[in-house]
Amino acid sequence: MSSRLAEVAKKVGVSEATVSRVLNGKPGVSESTRQAVLTALDVLGYERPSKLRGERARLVGLFLPELTNPIFPAFGELVGGGLVQQGYTPVLCTQTAGGISEGDYIELLLEQRVSGVVFVGGQYSQAAASHAHYDRLTELGIPTVLVNARVPELAFPTVSTDDAVAVELGWNHLRQLGHDRIGLVLGPDDHVPSQRKLEAAQRLAAAAGIGIETAHSHYTLEAGQAAATRLLQAGVTGILCASDPSRSARCEPCAAPGCRCRMTYRSSATTTRPS
Template sequence: MGPRLADIARHAGVSEATVSRVLNDKPGVGSDTRKAVLTALDVLGYERPARLRQRSAGLVGMVIPELENPVFPMFAQAAEGALAQRGYTPVLCTQTPGGITEDEYVELLLERNVSGILFVSGRHADTSSSHERYQALVTRRLPIVLVNGYADTVPAAFISCDDREAGRQAVNHLVALGHTRIGFTSGPERYVPVRRKLDGYRQALAQHGLDGDDLVELSLFGVEGGHASATRLIERGVTAMVCGSDMMALGAIRAARQRGLRVPEDFSVVGYDDSQLIAFTDPPLTTVRQPVNAMALAAVRALCDEIAGHPVSHTEYLFDPELIVRGSTAVASPRASAPVQARVASPAEARAVDGSRTAREASPRV
């Protein structure tokens, strides 16, 4: 049964003649009125005529490393919304250990004739990996944009957070609180963002006349890597840590508590990303915020411009991070500054820590 003009007109608050003009895609109807008629059509359960259905401008691949770190779903969601507004249908490709590789995803996307591909923290960020795969895509004139990671041999647009500045901001904050033994942990050094954060960390320490050469522990990304690094650094007498991700920072907090240290009274921790729910951890995490929404929008704009044939500068666009101070950092205490008198908890204190941890784990937490 076709749509009844009277019902649609009544719902949209317009005349039947106006409804007829919209349904037949005739000119002379304002955009707001046309939108009201189409909304009425949808609400009343009528199918839009084929000529009025929004056509997809094409498929766009989004390749991200994983979904366990909340920052990657944030990127995917922000980019997906920006692509949809431009009429593109995103195809999300996430990698898991032992699953489909980045190169295999690219082959699948090419088979589906995607209009372009957006890579987030892909193998372009790995200095030990060949970048010929990206050069091959450029050679076949497939538009690509690469987020967080830079390779000067690939003629494409790069979108990155200023990781050096992130490292400097974290150190400057901790020094201002009186910390002088400041550790650093992140993922493997072969990744461009890790190298840059480490550079910023060392630059800031040098500016303050501090030495951190023996206070760097690079590990695996994630909670477990942060826990392992913090355990070793606490043994060396650090009173604060700069972490390469929020997940690593949560692992560092756990390691400190297992040693009987209070966060932030005895031990301060700074994360990186400011992913969702981090403000609600115990304690709320001080972190360096990565401007995910702005970066995702810039990446989508660059990709869509290239798809449309507009010239795009093949360079790296750096976005400023922002220090977000919460409850995991505090003024260094004299007791915490003493080299590894990392307080080993007394039996009574240990039972108290374990009891509070058990209580927290019984309720939802990040």
């Protein structure tokens, strides 16, 4: 703090006490000096105190992890349309291999003084990922909403599917078809929605007195195909898939004559969880 005061004071040509009065909103400083101190903060890369930031732009960051999975453009259209109806402009932020990170996107949005952020998928659902940029949003008081499960320490308002109900619907469907060798294609090990699906499947399997095979993969067609192939090699005849890309990734054995494997994906009712 003292180094910041000294640097700003030197830049403006005033005392550190004057800079402190400006930052704390105290009287006794001319408007020209106050503006000079605030401008120096911006030039030197320091963040203004929240009470001195002024009105935020009516921009809302809309994070989509990708556009190849059709569910995310559908979410983007729905959420973006709702924001426009409320007088806000959505700023689309998408993830690509080797592209800009979530954290960097957040810094760019903060520079534009966004009014809020909506995440439709992201690092908040991965227990092992960095969550520093979410902490920054909390610290700055930026309204933030998460779609789908988040790690427990993030207290943002969340809109999420009921993963346990989704798995139960798919499980019961396969059991009614006569399958007793069921596999489950999930996301990465630290993916919170996948962890919830796995817990639900294990409870159902234990209650039925049968085992369940699992395979973790990334949410791509190629990864889904490899995971499904591993499950088939383990002898499963029915597969529950945790995502549309996994379900769409029909492996070669499924196309073979006489193959009885049934792949299914079940979604469920959406629930909301306030902060």
